[in-house]
Amino acid sequence: MIIEVAIDSVEAAIAAELCGASRLELCSNLNEGGTTPSFGMTAAVCKSVDIPVYTMIRPRAGDFVYSQSEFEVMQRDIEAAALAGSKGVVFGLLNSNSWIDISRTLELVRLARGHKLYITFHRAFDVCQNQLAALEALTEMEFDHILTSGGQATADKGLDQLKLLVQMAEGRINIMAGSGVNPQNARELAQTGVDALHFTARKRVEQNDAFSFGDAYKFDDEKVRKIVGFWQ
Numbered sequence: 001m002i003i004e005v006a007i008d009s010v011e012a013a014i015a016a017e018l019c020g021a022s023r024l025e026l027c028s029n030l031n032e033g034g035t036t037p038s039f040g041m042t043a044a045v046c047k048s049v050d051i052p053v054y055t056m057i058r059p060r061a062g063d064f065v066y067s068q069s070e071f072e073v074m075q076r077d078i079e080a081a082a083l084a085g086s087k088g089v090v091f092g093l094l095n096s097n098s099w100i101d102i103s104r105t106l107e108l109v110r111l112a113r114g115h116k117l118y119i120t121f122h123r124a125f126d127v128c129q130n131q132l133a134a135l136e137a138l139t140e141m142e143f144d145h146i147l148t149s150g151g152q153a154t155a156d157k158g159l160d161q162l163k164l165l166v167q168m169a170e171g172r173i174n175i176m177a178g179s180g181v182n183p184q185n186a187r188e189l190a191q192t193g194v195d196a197l198h199f200t201a202r203k204r205v206e207q208n209d210a211f212s213f214g215d216a217y218k219f220d221d222e223k224v225r226k227i228v229g230f231w232q
Contacts, residue, residue, distance in 0.1 A: 001231045002196035004054075004176065005224060006030060008037070013045045013053070015219040016201065020228035023052045023196075025090055025120075030200055031215070032061035033123070039080045046085030054088035054120060055081035057108070064094040064124040071104055075111060082115035089117050090147070092124025099128060100137055109141050120145040123178065126152075131161065132168055145174040147198055154180030155189055166193035183226035190230070197227065 005016040006025040013024055026045050027034030034056045037045075046053050059066065059073045066074070074091060081089050089112050093101040105121075112119050121138050125148045128134040138146060148165065150158020155177040166175050177189045178198035186197055201224045202217040 001190055002174075002176070003224070003228055003231075004196055004198040006034060006198065006200045007045075007219075008041075010041075010044050010048050012202070012219045013049050015221060016224060017049045017051050019201075019221055019224035020232070021051060021224060023054065024049065025054050025056060025198065026086075027056040027058075029061065030202070034058060035061060036074075036077045039084055042081055042084035042086060052087035052118075053085070054090050054118065055084070055086040056122075057081065057089050057091040058122075064092050064127065065096055065101075066093060066104075074108060078108060078111050078117070079115065082112075082117055087118060088112075088120060088144070090120040090122050092122045094124050094127060097129075099130075100134055102137065102141075106141060109143070113142075118144045120147055120176070122147045123149065126150075131165065135165060135168055135173070139169070139173045143173055145176050145196070147176045147178045149177070149179035152179075156180055156185040159188065159192055162189070162192040162194055181227070183223060186227045187230055199223075199227070 002022045004023040005021040007013050008030050026037050028037040029035045035058045057074050057077050059070045078089050093105050095101045121143050125146050149155040150161030152158035174195040176196035176198050177194045181197050181199035201220040203220050205216040
């Protein structure tokens, strides 16, 4: 079982690797589902670990319908991720009809492949009205992975859909379960046949400062070790 941990710092990357993670998804703004990290962060994380780092390519929070200028930013960010040492990139583009933006997705796929990067279509997949058709489209475009909760708010509520997606994929594309993955449901999610589990691992740090400049978090070693431990 591939264990992919979403992280947002060098310290978290190192800790995740020490805890046995198979792969990292590097993001900024994890509270908003993850956006593209800086070039400096990407380069520092890639230099600090030996496991593969996949970089999130998402220019902003919110929906996955992007303007032309946002699309151009995504193109530049894929090139930057490759230059910084990433092994893969993670993105998803939709149109206003909740369907994959085929033409621009293909452009990003070609760009990523030109840099020999693996590619994951993220949870924009869960917004698609017809997931089985979306799976076929992404398989045709030669994506390596789909990150999905089975179309539900959390993966444990999408078990039946995850099983169906695995069956329909027939090994042609990897199905990765994400959203709400924890030590209590990891085994059950794995039994759907998914190829990987994806989750964040962090705890909020209580702050007593007179001023608030945003929430602070620390890495949750115990969560990763427990989930990794099921397959050791």
